[in-house]
Amino acid sequence: MPAIDVNGKAIETDGIDPAMPLLWFLRDHAGMTGVKFGCGMAQCGCCTVHLGGRAVRACVTPVSAAMGQPVVTIEGLDEKGEHPLQKAWAAAGVPQCGYCQAGQIMSAAALLAQNKGPSDDDIDRAMRGNLCRCGTYPRIREAIKAAAKEMG
Amino acid sequence: MSAHGNETSRRIVAIGPDRRGFLKGMVGAGAFLLGVRAGVIAAPRPSDGPGDAAAAFAPNVWLAIEADDRVRIVAHRSEMGTGIRTVLPLVVADELGCSREKVEIVQAIGDEKYGSQDTDGSRSIRRFYEPMRAAGATAALMLRRAAAARWKVPVGETHTADHAVVHGATGKRLGFGALAADAAKLPVPDATELTFKKPADRRFIGADAPIDDARGIVTGAAKFGGDIRRPGMLFAMIVRPPALGQAVKTVDDKATRALKGVVDVVRVPGFSGAHAFQPLGGVAVLARDTWSALQGRRLLQVTWGESPHSALDDAALAERLVKIVEKPGAVLRERGDTPKALKSADTRIAATYRTARLAHAPMEPPVATAEWKDGACTVWAPTQNPQAARDEVARMCAVDKAAVTVEVTLLGGGFGRKSKADFASEAAWLARHAKAPVQVVWTREDDIAHSYFHAPAAVHLEAGLDQKKRPVAWLQRSAFPTITSTFNPAAKAPSPMEMGLGFTDVPWAVPNLRAEGGEVEHHSRIGWYRAVCNIWHAFAVHGFADELAHAAGADPLAFLRDLIGPKRLVDPTTEGCTYPNYGEPLAKYPIDTGRLRRVLDRAAEDIGWGRKTPAGTGLGIAVHRSFLTYVAAACEVQVSQQGKVSIPRFVIAADCGLAVNPDRVRAQMEGSVVFGVSLALHSAASHKAGRIEQSNFHDYRIARITDAPRRIDVRLVGDGENLPTGVGEPGVPPIAPALANGIFAATGKRVRELPLSRADLSWS
Known part of the structure; x- marks a missing residue:
């Protein structure tokens, strides 16, 4: 199998089961542990990454489906870790335990790439696949709006 | 509940060079160390689990000031989203008079010397706010005495601010690092001698200080339980008994063993007596990566014996x-x-x-990693109670707990579930069996079934x-x-x-x-x-x-x-x-x-x-x-x-x-x-x-x-x-x-x- 482009770097897939979910490939073989496991069935969004610019749940995306399209994880969202969402997240004090937050930010980044001024309903639609057990939803909403403003 | 004593008592137990190795590897030679004992005697409630009562009158806070001015403060409670890993050390820092950028927070391993580390019951601030203030105020007083002696001025004319001792009348200042060696030679003041910062002089207490882990969290760098990687590490999934107390009757592992990536299939012993924090037992699949372990477990055929609990409806x-x-x-x-x-x-x-x-369904399901070396075991676990985890690992593996080190990672949520670290014992037991580091991964299904x-x-x-x-x-x-x-x-x-x-x-x-x-x-x-x-x-x-x-x-x-x-x-x-x-x-x-x-x-x-x-x-x-x-x-x-x-x-x-x-x-x-x-x-x-x-x-x-x-x-x-x-x-x-x-x-x-x-x- 050809290599997969993860955060701009080619990662070899020799010997990898093509049916292996991208989640486990990223965590166990590409060193991207920022991508989190929460459910394994696209119910919680902890594993959200960008595949060809779209937000996907890596836990139900087989490695074979990721061929030929760039994969971006939280580690690669911004070179310096200073994407407006990352800054807005820290400024609003969004994270509590933090486990789901990479997935939340990746979903939000895909939203803002499409929609520069999302309404509350737009945010609901884009974010309803991402669970947060600590209940940071009100601050997630606030941080997305702040980042949208920042990005103009 | 039996009668409980409610006196909080404090006394300083050690100061000076790190003779007992409490901070081994954490600080440089000549660092100024301060330990404060604070004990709260309370009858254990069930949620205290083993260890809490025995922990009374053990030191719970350690700070170290290095010659280069850095102040390292130990966070002994587990971080599961409350911010406690930041908030408690900043209480120490405030009373001491630190600059935030010179404070480094160090996560404690599980050890009774810190007092209770059982992070539950909404107790961290309630039980440790006063001892932490005392720890900071004690160090501040000793640094002030060291400075006053150099300047030949009354101690009462000095105060700490911005990481230095200041002489108010003359404006003279000496940084903490420059005073550390002198302060370490002084006798430890009695609790009654301590003075505390007035609310108006506080920098961190009562303020909205951001958490230490925020940047790591938003960039993906923060380490949670499953993010530990060790050379040669195997990944394990365990099929556990559907009902409490069921034992494995038969195992057919032919298909599992034939799967590429699977290394071994092994029976994990169940609990004896009260289940407490013991693992449930079952059959583990050890593999080269998580996906192989998961696939291997799906192919296992296990039958179970009866238990008095298998009729639960x-x-x-x-x-x-x-x-x-x-x-x-x-x-x-x-x-x-x-x-x-x-x-x-x-x-x-x-x-x-x-x-x-x-x-509880924390977003991070239970997970733990263990590694043995020369008869000693290190476990990395997202646990709310590292002392109980250590005790249980030692019991299950039949080793002295001195041979067990429990490192606490960030917890991807806890909510009480991770006070009971059955997952830590599973990892330790399997790592010893496999003669390799092992990470036990629980799926969401495991988490809900075996709550x-x-x-x-x-x-x-x-x-x-x-x-x-x-x-x-x-x-x-x-x-x-x-x-x-x-x-x-x-x-x-x-x-x-x-x-x-x-x-x-x-x-x-x-x-x-x-x-x-x-x-x-x-x-x-x-x-x-x-x-x-x-x-x-x-x-x-x-x-x-x-x-x-x-x-x-x-x-x-x-x-x-x-x-x-x-x-x-x-x-x-x-x-x-x-x-x-x-x-x-x-x-x-x-x-x-x-x-x-x-x-x-x-x-x-x-x-x-x-x-x-x-x-x-x-x-x-x-x-x-x-x-x-x-x-x-x-x-x-x-x-x-x-x-x-x-x-x-x-x-x-x-x-x-x-x-x-x-x-x-x-x-x-x-x-x-x-x-x-x-x-x-x-x-x-x-x-x-x-x-x-x-x-x-x-x-x-x-x-x-x-x-x-x-x-x-x-x-x-x-x-x-x-x-x-x-x-x-x-x-x-x-x-x-x-x-x-x-x-x-x-x-x-x-x-x-x-x-x-x-x-x-x-x-x-």
Whole structure:
């Protein structure tokens, strides 16, 4: 199998089961542990990454489906870790335990790439696949709006 | 609960060079070290687990000042989202007079020398705020003495600020690093000599300091339990017995062993005696990566033996609990003659409330990594209780605990589940077997099936009103499988600790009041879950108070104010009650109805109580003291004609005394609202024939962003002069009753069962 482009770097897939979910490939073989496991069935969004610019749940995306399209994880969202969402997240004090937050930010980044001024309903639609057990939803909403403003 | 001593005592036990190696590898030679012993003697409650009682009078705080000015402060409590890993060390830093950028926070391993590390019970700030201040103030005084000696000025003319000792009159300054060596040679001051910063001089206490881990979290660099990687590490998945106590009968692992990537299949021993924090046993698949372990486990064929718990049926248990509470039980608190007053009451109402079994479902399922080297084991685990994890690893592997090191990673949520580190022992046992580092990964299905469940419960209530519609009698009866069964399988009676969680401490000013408890067996692992028994007790007590208000034809808020009654201190122990008060003396942390009233009135005011609402919209309110904190919740709830619930707004008014980090207190309250909405609207776990009926978030539902209130306002109304109390849990209990009361106001439908989504809420 050809290599997969993860955060701009080619990662070899020799010997990898093509049916292996991208989640486990990223965590166990590409060193991207920022991508989190929460459910394994696209119910919680902890594993959200960008595949060809779209937000996907890596836990139900087989490695074979990721061929030929760039994969971006939280580690690669911004070179310096200073994407407006990352800054807005820290400024609003969004994270509590933090486990789901990479997935939340990746979903939000895909939203803002499409929609520069999302309404509350737009945010609901884009974010309803991402669970947060600590209940940071009100601050997630606030941080997305702040980042949208920042990005103009 | 046995008598508990409540004295907090402090004494300094070590200062100077790190002779005992407490901070080995953490600090350079010549660092100035300070240890403060702080002990709180308290009878262990079940949630303390093993280790807590033994930990009394052990040192709990260590700070080190290096010659290069760096101050390293140990965080000994586990970080699961409260911010405690940042907040407690900054208490030390504030009293010491540190600059934030020169403070480095170091996570402690599990060790009794730190005192209790059992991060639950909303106790971290309550138990350690004062010792941490003392630790900072002690170091500050020693540095000041060192500087005063150099300058030949009275110590009283010096103070610390911005990481230096300052002589006020001359403006002379000496940095901490430059004074460390001198300070280390001085005798340790007595606690009575310490002085503390005035509130106006504080930098971090009372301020919204951001958490230390924020950047790591938003960039993906932060290390949670599953993010540990060791050379040659294997990944393990375990198939565990469906019902508690079942043993493996047969294993067919041919297909598993034939799978590429699978290294071994091994039987893991089950528990003996009380299950406590022991692993459940089962069959483990060891593989080169997580996917191979998961695939290998799917191919395993395992059959199980019988157990006394393999007939557990939650539908039948729920009916049984109702039958138990609808008959007289053991009297736990008695005021006046409640049966007689009920008989002679002008109006009498009765109701039975039920709540579901719950699983914690932290976003990070249990996970742990272990590695053995020369007979010693290191375990990396997201545990709330690293000392208990260490003890259990040592027991299961039959080694001295001196050979076991438990490193605490960040926790991807805990909520009580990760106090019980059965996963850490699994990893340690498998790593020794495999002669390689092993990471045990739990799936979401494993997490829900093998929880330490929040118990299902029933609460029956009866009340009487006199001719003037004033409450004259209040009877309440509660039954649920007890947490005590986790440590003593024969236990059926609820403990005073559990009954003291929002039940025997009901603050009502009613002339006749009685609380009773029933008994039931467990048949599954029962554990503590954020806010514990307060959840069902608050749901029943505050829902029923609302019912009684309507029976009296009164406005619920006005009725609630009367039920709380005049400003006074309530003492359940004068009414035949064994009341632990969260392990604290009532004299220090009383049940103060004035504080209860204050939060109630603030929440009512902010939600706009009494305003007219459109059809299908209602306001609900509830007020509850738990973990020594007073919280009122008021909500606006909308119910569509088809019965769909949405929540435009929640207001929380909380009095937790001094808010050490107000932003993190607000965050905990916001999170508590959403956590409360999850269990109020959606969550329920159940068993049929001993097997769990739910498996993942599609059928064990928790709140999504669309379920959460669009707006949550948190008002902190506590007096900063009062000692800080708990904040992790007390926001949760009033949420479900406030919602149910709001739904009644919106629809006229009284829901007495959680989750509320089981009820038909449609209206026309």
